[in-house]
Amino acid sequence: MDLATDQFLAELLAVLSPRGLVTDTDLVAPWLTDWRGRFTGKALALALPATTAEVAETVRLCAHHRVPIVPQGGNSGMSGGATPDASGHALLLSTRRMNAILRVDQSAREATCEAGVVLQTLHEAAEAQGLRFPLTLGGKGSATVGGLISTNAGGTQVLRHGVMRAQVLGIEAVLPDGQVFNALTPLRKDNRGFDLKQLFIGSEGTLGIITAATLRLVPAIADRVVAWAGVQSIQTARALLLHCEAGLGDALEGFEVVPQPCLDSVLAYLPDARAPLAGSHPWNALIEVVADPQHASGLREQVEAVLAAAVDKGLVTDAVLATSEAQADAFWTLRESVSAAERARGPAMQHDISVPVERMPDFLVEASRAVEAQWPGTRAVGYGHLGDGNIHFHVGAPAGAERAQWEGSEGKAISRMVHDLVTRWGGSISAEHGIGQLKLAELERLADPVALHLLRAVKAALDPEELLNPGKLVALAPSSATP
Numbered sequence: 001m002d003l004a005t006d007q008f009l010a011e012l013l014a015v016l017s018p019r020g021l022v023t024d025t026d027l028v029a030p031w032l033t034d035w036r037g038r039f040t041g042k043a044l045a046l047a048l049p050a051t052t053a054e055v056a057e058t059v060r061l062c063a064h065h066r067v068p069i070v071p072q073g074g075n076s077g078m079s080g081g082a083t084p085d086a087s088g089h090a091l092l093l094s095t096r097r098m099n100a101i102l103r104v105d106q107s108a109r110e111a112t113c114e115a116g117v118v119l120q121t122l123h124e125a126a127e128a129q130g131l132r133f134p135l136t137l138g139g140k141g142s143a144t145v146g147g148l149i150s151t152n153a154g155g156t157q158v159l160r161h162g163v164m165r166a167q168v169l170g171i172e173a174v175l176p177d178g179q180v181f182n183a184l185t186p187l188r189k190d191n192r193g194f195d196l197k198q199l200f201i202g203s204e205g206t207l208g209i210i211t212a213a214t215l216r217l218v219p220a221i222a223d224r225v226v227a228w229a230g231v232q233s234i235q236t237a238r239a240l241l242l243h244c245e246a247g248l249g250d251a252l253e254g255f256e257v258v259p260q261p262c263l264d265s266v267l268a269y270l271p272d273a274r275a276p277l278a279g280s281h282p283w284n285a286l287i288e289v290v291a292d293p294q295h296a297s298g299l300r301e302q303v304e305a306v307l308a309a310a311v312d313k314g315l316v317t318d319a320v321l322a323t324s325e326a327q328a329d330a331f332w333t334l335r336e337s338v339s340a341a342e343r344a345r346g347p348a349m350q351h352d353i354s355v356p357v358e359r360m361p362d363f364l365v366e367a368s369r370a371v372e373a374q375w376p377g378t379r380a381v382g383y384g385h386l387g388d389g390n391i392h393f394h395v396g397a398p399a400g401a402e403r404a405q406w407e408g409s410e411g412k413a414i415s416r417m418v419h420d421l422v423t424r425w426g427g428s429i430s431a432e433h434g435i436g437q438l439k440l441a442e443l444e445r446l447a448d449p450v451a452l453h454l455l456r457a458v459k460a461a462l463d464p465e466e467l468l469n470p471g472k473l474v475a476l477a478p479s480s481a482t483p
């Protein structure tokens with residue numbers, strides 16, 4: 001380590017105290033690889049500030065010494081956004097010690113929490129007050145409020161409640177020069193110029209470090225019915241969704257699709273899990289219907305009637321309603337384990353894409369056919385949030401492929417082809433997981449030039465030295481990485 005680095009670390013230690021600074025490489029190592037295991041980086045040290053003031057002081061020191069910062073929450077992100085590069089120059093800054101729920105206001109239906117609060121903890125805190133935080137996803141045991149806001153996360157309740165942006169009422173963030181932007185107080189109406197807090201939502205740690213947020217809560221539900229339905233095709237699944245929307249209205253909270261090959265992967269991955277239906281169905285729909293207290297009675301009968309009508313119309317081949325909360329949770333576990341099961345299956349290229357909702361079934365059929373025809377031996381599957389027009393389109397490598405070699409050659413070409421197709425269909429190459437380092441070059445290649453110019457202008461205005469999360473989302477100069 002050189003003198004300047006020694007000096008920087010000594011000053012940082014004075015700010016954070018030994019509890020807040022980890023330099024032992026063995027202890028830092030677990031945080032240097034992303035959830036998918038695709039990226040591994042190096043870091044100068046791991047900073048664990050406990051307060052907003054400590055974050056601000058850390059950022060000021062980094063700005064002074066020109067040390068880049070990589071913010072990290074639960075490290076459950078899917079685009080390598082929280083993983084530093086291989087240079088070892090960056091400071092990894094984790095919010096995990098900033099995990100206090102500062103206030104749950106029952107009458108205002110709001111929660112204010114520090115950025116490191118884990119989603120599951122927020123769910124429990126809201127529940128304890130008879131309320132609910134209306135966003136959930138498979139990574140809820142590790143994803144943090146700061147990470148969810150920074151990626152503008154989606155999940156499985158978007159159909160009814162919207163993405164993370166819709167849940168954020170106020171934000172506190174430390175800017176790249178160490179100033180604290182305090183917009184934590186929730187105002188339902190405020191037209192003093194641009195809505196600046198929106199800049200930080202979905203900015204993937206490139207414009208500021210979110211230290212706290214005020215979030216919207218909704219009333220707890222009185223009842224829920226969770227159904228698993230077998231369907232013949234993805235087009236039929238879409239028709240079933242429209243049928244459920246017409247029959248259930250706002251009570252329809254989740255509608256997720258899982259093709260049989262993904263269900264098989266999950267059943268192999270979770271030895272204790274059981275398939276909800278007998279036999280195999282090309283597609284499965286997981287449907288959640290909820291009732292507010294005033295509409296609780298008769299919910300189950302209503303869902304049964306809607307599904308019976310779907311069977312009559314030929315939309316559903318078989319269906320089952322969970323008979324207990326434990327069974328409902330077991331159905332959700334099957335859905336939420338698809339990513340982990342697919343990861344365990346072997347190398348794959350993942351595409352977190354959206355196209356206009358009504359076009360998704362046709363897109364999926366065409367993209368699968370095109371990829372599998374051009375790269376024999378690959379296996380294309382799509383699963384997830386059909387109701388939002390957002391499918392996770394994964395292309396598995398041919399049997400025996402060596403991961404790094406395949407991902408860097410054939411896999412890259414496959415991703416380019418998928419992203420080209422998505423762009424032609426008027427869609428997005430990042431529906432929920434953000435750009436991170438995974439899709440930086442692809443965004444540069446495919447983004448509308450005016451949009452790219454605006455992204456760079458905002459980055460340059462807030463972080464001209466590119467100290468916050470360099471190499472993620474947007475670079476001021478075109479990146480050298482090949483898409």
Ligand code: FAD
Binds near residue numbers: 035
């Ligand atoms: P990290 O992974 O630590 O970081 C993600 C990005 O945010 C990075 O760019 C990081 O630099 C930045 N960041 C983190 N904290 C801060 C902060 N305080 N201030 C500024 N920048 C910050 N995502 C979905 O959208 N929908 C899903 O359905 C979904 N399902 C998932 C299922 C599983 C099993 C897993 C493992 C993940 C899933 N995800 C999903 C992805 C992931 O959970 C989300 O992207 C989540 O928002 C990441 O939160 P995190 O705290 O882990 O962030």
Ligand code: MLT
Binds near residue numbers: 338
């Ligand atoms: C999901 O919906 O399960 C995720 O967003 C994770 C994935 O893309 O695999």
Ligand code: ZN
Binds near residue numbers: 384432
């Ligand atoms: Zn998802």
